[in-house]
Amino acid sequence: MENKPNWLKSRFFQELVIFIAMFVLTMLHEWIKLDTFMAFLQGLTFFVVLYLQAQFNLHVIFPLLMAKKYALYFFCFVLLTFIGALLLLSLDYYWISPQLYREPDVSIFMGIVYHFVLCIISTVTILSMFLLRRYATELQKRSEVQLKLSEMNIKYLHTQLNPHFFFNMLNNLYGVSLTEPARTPQLILKLSELMRYQLENGSKRTVLIRDELKFIDNYIAMERERVGKRCEIQYRFPEEDTLPDRYRIAPLILITLVENAFKHSVTISRKWFVDISIQFFNDLLTAEVRNSLPDEALVSNSTGIGLINIKERLEMLYRNQYSLISTTEGQEYRTTFRLNLNAIEHG
Known part of the structure; x- marks a missing residue:
């Protein structure tokens, strides 16, 4: 047209x-x-x-x-x-x-x-x-927003279904199956849950917050297997019974922040760490993600499409109801995301 x-x-x-x-x-x-x-x-x-x-x-x-x-x-x-x-x-x-x-x-x-x-x-x-x-x-x-959201969801799924991540997970599964075969079924289950969640919920308008946090939990569990003890991983999130069903969120928004933390935190000269804190208080969802800055030699070339997508989606879905701030302090990169859950209570 x-x-x-x-x-x-x-x-x-x-x-x-x-x-x-x-x-x-x-x-x-x-x-x-x-x-x-x-x-x-x-x-x-x-x-x-x-x-x-x-x-x-x-x-x-x-x-x-x-x-x-x-x-x-x-x-x-x-x-x-x-x-x-x-x-x-x-x-x-x-x-x-x-x-x-x-x-x-x-x-x-x-x-x-x-x-x-x-x-x-x-x-x-x-x-x-x-x-x-x-x-x-x-x-x-x-009509324009719906069309743009559909296009962005397609692009988002293409960028988030990272073939390298699943390739590494399968390699890890193979290694674990040789050394600790008893753990293999549980890891396969987590990987299948990750894939199923992205395919089934990526195109939905909203999902339960507890489902989104469970997805992140599975993702972090798989990342622990990938990086082993080289990275110090901390993850704090609300108990499931503290998240009412009426509170929902657009799918695959929080995972972008978590994935970026793992992707851009690799260092061998300093402590490699990822610290994720998600809190729910007085109808306000706060996610704070801290990670080590990568060594210059290990800095990956990133298009930044993940953060671009999340900012566009937030602006269209939750304008004036959210804040997303990224800062660098010393050898630490910090991203703080806040979302007024009242704005999406009936979403």
Whole structure:
């Protein structure tokens, strides 16, 4: 699908189209009388006042209704509409149609009522167009977000299903099967659970937090087998019964932080360590991941796509409800992630 030109999407262009359409519709019954430039100017001036009154209502008074200040909104709406009616009546009386009000059967009161109703009609029309446009915009944004999320989930699965990791795990399993065959079935089970979780839950919108933590636990267990005693691994997480079922999280977000810690912490000149702490307190999930900085000779070339993906997903799913901060202190790299669980309670 081809993208529309930017000028078609601009708010100015859309407002201009609405202005012209409403002007034509409003003046349609009087169009035959706009046979001179002065008549056209009078009609345009009349409509501009009508249009500005409706726009002022939309941008200044309508927010009161959205804020549930009903009494104040009703009072301001009536007052503004009455002022608009008086302005339109003044234009008619002194400039556009002064002869009309010289007729004995035309009263000022009926003129005010007519222009008052006209102001209400124009305001309702403008509001209807505004709400329809906002609804269409929201639908378009939702479609774009869903499409982007689907594309990102596919990319994410491709990057997270790391063939090197599973290749190393299989090699480790082979070595363990030769030296400690009794441990092999348990490790195979953990590896299968890792693969099953990623394949079955990677495309879901949300998963239970306890399921995500169990997945991380299995991942760390496999990493212990891979790195052996060379790396000091610490992992602290909440007890399963402290995590209510109503709290959910987008899948495979936390694992990115954990995987990066193992991937970028290898060192032989200093202590090699990975320290992971996940806490749940007062509806706030906090994950702090600390790891040693790698030796320069062991620094791997990374595209950073994992962190890019997680930041994009967080921004789309949990905007203004999370924080993700990475710092370097001495020979330690630290990432702190906080997420307001109230924001996803019903996710």
